[in-house]
Amino acid sequence: MNCVIFNICFIYNNLQLIPQKKTMSGVWVFKNGVVRLVENPGPGSRQGASRGKVLVHLPTNEVVTSYAVLERMLTNLGWERYYDDPDLFQFHKRSTVHLISLPKNFNKLKSMHMYDIVVKNRNVFEVRDS
Numbered sequence: 238m239n240c241v242i243f244n245i246c247f248i249y250n251n252l253q254l255i256p257q258k259k260t261m262s263g264v265w266v267f268k269n270g271v272v273r274l275v276e277n278p279g280p281g282s283r284q285g286a287s288r289g290k291v292l293v294h295l296p297t298n299e300v301v302t303s304y305a306v307l308e309r310m311l312t313n314l315g316w317e318r319y320y321d322d323p324d325l326f327q328f329h330k331r332s333t334v335h336l337i338s339l340p341k342n343f344n345k346l347k348s349m350h351m352y353d354i355v356v357k358n359r360n361v362f363e364v365r366d367s
Contacts (some may be wrong), residue, residue: 249261263361286330289366289367290348290351290364290365290366290367291351291364291365291366291367292307292346292351292354292362292363292364293362293363293364293365294310294361294362295360295361295362295363301362303343304326304339305363307354308328310361311328311354311358312329312338314358315330315331315332316328316329316330316337316363317329317330317331319336323341323343325338325339325340326338326339326340326341327339330357333357333358335357337353337354337357338353348364351364352364
């Protein structure tokens with residue numbers, strides 16, 4: 238794909254360059270090898286990004302609803318509470334260099350925090366649409 242800054246974007250599609258006048262606002266969508274700009278996307282068009290996400294503990298299929306629940310699950314996996322930063326809720330696992338840092342307020346937990354937990358605990362947690 239070759240994009241020019243002056244609001245014209247050329248999308249390489251079927252061996253042709255197709256000029257398209259676009260503004261640089263909206264949501265860029267990559268689908269089937271083609272990138273396109275969706276202006277003023279409606280509800281549901283962001284494929285789950287507008288809906289909430291939940292963190293699920295796979296062995297019990299339990300949704301994590303609070304830090305108390307999450308702490309119990311992580312402690313059982315060998316994680317220890319880390320109290321270095323009073324503005325964060327943190328866990329450290331002695332056998333690794335991993336540190337999980339979460340916002341102090343559970344209501345500010347975002348999907349990026351959930352995916353951090355998933356990556357550091359393979360096959361134990363999963364992020365799902367609520």
